[in-house]
Amino acid sequence: MTQITNILTKADIKALRANFNSDQDNALLIDGFTKRFCQTKEMMNGIEFTFRNPKAKPISLKRPEIVIITLLCSQKLKVDLSLHLYLGLMNGLAPYQIGEILSLVGVYSGVPAMALGLETAESTFSTLKSRTDCGKPLDAASIFAALAKPG
Numbered sequence: 750m751t752q753i754t755n756i757l758t759k760a761d762i763k764a765l766r767a768n769f770n771s772d773q774d775n776a777l778l779i780d781g782f783t784k785r786f787c788q789t790k791e792m793m794n795g796i797e798f799t800f801r802n803p804k805a806k807p808i809s810l811k812r813p814e815i816v817i818i819t820l821l822c823s824q825k826l827k828v829d830l831s832l833h834l835y836l837g838l839m840n841g842l843a844p845y846q847i848g849e850i851l852s853l854v855g856v857y858s859g860v861p862a863m864a865l866g867l868e869t870a871e872s873t874f875s876t877l878k879s880r881t882d883c884g885k886p887l888d889a890a891s892i893f894a895a896l897a898k899p900g
Contacts, residue, residue, distance in 0.1 A: 766838075818830065822858070
């Protein structure tokens with residue numbers, strides 16, 4: 750776990766968060782998802798209403814990301830996990846917290862799922878680090894595209 754907690758510096762995370770617009774970037778993610786899976790549009794609208802309704806009591810966006818990261822890791826869905834690791838960071842999770850979440854997956858879903866999660870986190874954080882170090886665009890659309898690339 751030391752490996753993934755040392756990839757991104759506080760300055761890297763600050764730069765990434767400075768370029769993140771929660772409402773706009775979550776809408777971008779939902780739009781891309783519903784275009785890919787058109788039958789999910791109603792479900793995604795319901796999720797959006799639940800978490801973004803200004804009249805509803807606000808819920809910390811950290812909590813849903815913790816659950817989503819756990820589920821995606823246990824299901825071994827690397828690309829989706831990578832996107833939600835990024836969203837977890839943007840919504841306030843620290844790399845060490847993500848490492849703890851992924852370690853817990855090993856207890857309930859097995860070491861292979863945990864190892865895949867840690868490898869995905871290392872790859873995701875390295876991609877983000879590369880973007881901050883090389884001056885590549887840090888907007889969510891560019892990051893989503895970079896994280897969705899196979900390999």
